Amino acid sequence: MLYNRASADPDGAPWSERKRYVWWDEASQRWTGEDVLDFQLDKPPNFTPEPDAVAEDALSGSSPFILQSDGKAWLFAPSGLADGPLPTFYEPNESPVRNPINRQQDNPATDRIRAVENPDNRSPRADDEADPYPFALTTYRLTEHHTAGAMSRVVDRLNELQPEMFCEVSPQLAALRHLENGGWASIITSRAVIEARVLVTARITPLDVGGRVVHTVGLPFYWGSRGATTGDSANDLLGLALDPNVHIQNTKAQTCDMPSGRRPEGRDRLDLVERHRQGTVGR
Amino acid sequence: MTGTTNVAGDFAKAADVGETVGYYGKPIVEPHVWKDYIGWYFFTGCLAGESSVIAAVAELAKQPALARHARRASMIGLLPSPALLIADLGRPKRFVYMLRVMKPTSPMSVGSWLLALYSPLAAGSAMLGELHVVPRLRRALTIGAGLVGPTIATYTGVLVADTATPVWHRARRELPMLFASSAAATAGAVTTMLSCLDGRRLGAAARVASAGAVAEVFTATLMKRRLGELDTYRTDPAAARLDIAGRRLSIAGAALMIVARRGRTLSIVAGAGIAAGSACERLAVLRAGTASANDPRSVLLASAMDARLE
């Protein structure tokens, strides 16, 4: 258990009988207990570091959060966070709903890659305005493939377990967009359109967000143009808005639309994306 | 089922989370993998075995013409039979492995041994019959073939019933009867046709053919009625086509055989009809079996029917 020093009070006795995990044994001058200690075994609870101490010796005997420079948990981060000092709730860069607690919809410190190839669908519309990308889009893994698929798509043992790119939708979304289980659908974002086989599943539930139904489209991301099995790449759909602290891109939360049927090829494919961006596509 | 639903699989409309039977409607048991060679073997093997019975009885009744034509009919059945059986094997060169062991629990093993016993008797008697030599030996061999013949004519019904295919296993009391009467019809028909071609229609053979055809249709009807909802002879289009055709040909052939009297041409047509009807019925058995095994409902229904009996 990480930081389990925090389960004992500053004197080294457990805060709670029900949650006794580690405690200071005065007789043997060591920590002991039920769990493996995530702290220095022989540092007494009342240890005070020297002013010029470094590394773990600079942490006192009652500083459990050993990866922080002062050993304390930070609710208020005076340094180190690009979007500190206090966390708050932001919607992702693309979201079908308004931020319910902040007037600021999304994180202003987000590193948005400004490029003509990286358009996004940033703010949600007013309720009465049609959103060209009304559904939430997320990506995830499958057991049967690994990495981004390039290494597993060449292995027939794995390909026969999951042979094709597919998307997962709820029965309600399938009804809304006239999708059939085993049929084809196109998934379209500000960036691109891809096609995938449809798997209708009750494992995905429509969300009831303040009385409004928000549908989610799920995409595994293992396919590409090369390999023993090929298929459209989920990555083509994704825009880049990087987290301000660690610059990880927002692959798990985007918005999309989902017309039924396969996507066009060539020039028509690009035109479809463009027309959708300009909101001129009927559904 | 208690109101739980498998909601994956076929969503024709999202609102219709229709219940597919079992596991995505997939078969619970496997259908047979035999090609039509086996269906034709049912026809030729039974023709051979049953014709030998006619030949043996004819010998005992001192009717040499009947015996001669019946022996020829049995050859028409016997000659293609091994080829049909071997052609259906996945590893045809290993056909001798059928005689590797003697296995009473396997109708196919029992049948293989019976066929191995029957073939030299039938072929020997026919050869001697054509050569008009050693009549006593010929008689002995003919009677020998006639003793084994009924097993050849019925074991295929046992074979088919001894499976997990519901429409077959449930009809295990009727299938051997069906195959036997079908055999009689075919044997009688072919023997009649041969005798007509040789100059004189043999009434006894004709009567065996008609009686056999009538018995065949009767047994088939009884079998299907007892099958009830499991009857894929009716519900499966491929089986139904063959079953209806077989029934019509057998009845028409039997009727024609009766009214033809001594008329040779009509008798040949009648005989062809009866034989064709019998062949259709054999193939119908295979089609009905495939449809039954492929439908998970059949297995569940048969299971429920068994439960009701207990």
Add this chain to the structure above:
Amino acid sequence: MSGERGRTIEPGVRYGFFTDTSVCIGCKACEVACKEWNGIASEVCELTGNSYDNTGALGATSWRHVAFVEKARRSPGQPVDASPHVAVPAITKDFVWLMSSDVCKHCTEAACLDVCPTGSLFRTEFGSVVVQPDICNGCGYCVPACPFGVIGKNENDGRAAKCTLCYDRLKADEQPACAKACPTESIQFGALADLRVTATRRLETLQSRGVGEARLYGHDPADGIGGAGAMFLLLDEPDVYGLPPTPRATTRDLPEIWRTAAKAAVGLVAGIAVVVFGGRQ
């Protein structure tokens, strides 16, 4: 092999599987391990649309098959409103994703073995049922005889094939590949007598926790196949998983069928005798 010291898998003892589907995670490691060990070809087909099951069924080239069943409890006739601005009906309050790794049952009374005319299928010293591929001539009789639809005929190869309980591994004192690969110990391999105890205990544990749907399958020596060498703990009716509710070895009815044939044969001869002796020529 008997008499070797230190062996954990003894010839003469009956071994089998207990598959606890309540802990199966649907990873399909069993399918892959089986194919890898036995050198079975992979056949990449289309997406089936049947949840995450793209294998379909057991057959000549699939000796382990993981089934996926998505189950939602809802009252019949409840409409699903698809318009986007209406509250969503509670369709998924009670939802369960069943997963189960199916395999040959290695029946005590094995119909496939009984009907095999070449003696290719035989009972090993570990109580399993195995096809000898150097003897099988592809007659195909075992295929419709199996009450579970397990064994298949490989049309490319011409021979029948199915799970061997990793006969070669057992002889080398190793557990079957699927059991070894299973990360959750859903597939447990052992002496059948021990597995019966394990299975019963597991059932009791689950039922005491309120999992009323839990049940054992293939465990009962009084069933239609004399009990299976591969038992299951299921979380629903067998037919939901594609298993027959009351499997029966067809051989049990064979004496009755032969009796019918004997009657038919006698009737045949009698009938013909009557016709031949009775009428004019």
